[in-house]
Amino acid sequence: MGGQAAQTDARSLRDAALRHAQSHHALVDANSDILAGAADRLITLDSDPRALDHWFRQEAEKQESPR
């Protein structure tokens, strides 16, 4: 029972934090719309969340010394 009470307490705290965070919904909605709209054009089945990392590593390997 103690474990269940602790779980309930933790969920209550999470819910309270989330409610407070939702006061920023206008900014989150606006940015989400921008991202989703761009994703419609740019995201494909082959999109890679690590693409920038791969690119920069290749650039670093290409340069034995900075230009």
Add this chain to the structure above:
Amino acid sequence: MDDSLHALGLTDMAEAIADGSITSVAATTACLDALDTTGRRFNAVVSLRRDQALEAAHLADQARAAGRSLGPLHGVPMAHKDLFYRKGEISTGGTKIRKDFVAPVTATVIERLDQAGAVDLGRLHMAEFAMSPTGYNIHHGHGLNPWSPDHCPGGSSSGSGIAVAARLIPAALGTDTGGSIRHPAAMCGIFGLKPTWGLVPSTGVMPLSHSLDVVGPMTRSPEDAALLMDVMTASGTTYRDACKGPVKGLKLAVVGGHYRAQTRPDVEAALVEAARVIAGLGVTIRDTTAPDLALAHAGAHVLMTVEAATLHRTWLETRPDDYAPQVRGRIEPGLTYSATRYVEALAMRADVTRSWLDQAMGDADLALIPALQQGVPTIAETTEGDPAAIAAAIARCTLSTRAINYLGLPSASILCGFDPSGLPIAFQLVGRPHSEGIILRLSDMYCHATAWNLKKPL
């Protein structure tokens, strides 16, 4: 303050200690005393390691007397933003929550400075959890700009900016997630380099957003920054050598559009003059226009807030009142973005960066944009009155900086004049991935041509 040992630049101080003109103990004592007096007056200091630093300086002098060199920073004193860990020592991260946090490891860059012979003097003021572009900290008090204590010193690496500008120490490290090296560099009138994302190791540095955070040098000259880049990246003399190359024949894009949309007239005039000086160095100038930055700004916001909220979630739930409202409010949106938006922000990053490079730079080697379109704000503008006006004043600080972190590109802030109130004006040189050598080279030549970076606030 400026005729004392602590006013020497990094390279000059390293050479003076190496050739025996001064001792490390003398330089270390001078810097510790300057931090303890002027540094505390401008609220640049969190903690000093006086005994440990003087012991290290003494050992450095003994080594020199025995004919041994510890490295390129032999006996040179420095202090750093209070998020660079040293094992067994407190690292507050500018917070109340971590006021007693003892670092379990030493940051890789601090280890590399140690190995190069540097003397670690202590830790400097920063914005709470590295979350403010102004130097705001409700727990430690606001940092003060050495050119005018009513004005913001910039953040989040505020103490580093103040201490280096006021000639209290020769150099410091900072971190940059949305401009946190470049804001204090610009507002305090020093040189700050945000390296390419992933170039400088960030292990043992308190994170804010892994996808955006970078570690970089804050110095009074590009030459000094090149020395620190060599040490931090363990690259021998690579950046110092690159710093000394020719600039004639380089191409510079002067970027308009978003970057000039809100530029104050005196800032605009300083930017035009900076481009004229650079053209006089034999650099070809071309005007370009920035692409729409809405997607880069949205992506930066999603990555920064989601990654920060992930790290902070437990404290946001259990200790929300231990955050300043301004800081908590900047992390909280990350609790509400969908996971799909987060992955999209990561997956589109390379495309957005290529698009920015194509449009803003074209075939140029570097791009010139402002550091602060509206100049240095007062502390009152960013802390007092209508919350919406405060938020707008803070957001203006990052107009030209925060997208660069999403793009992952290297960028330096360089002093290029002063406004009618005597506050610094600065521009950024942005480069392609891993083009720090070119940035340092052109910056160094510009600083030698103008000597703006030799102006002192105190």
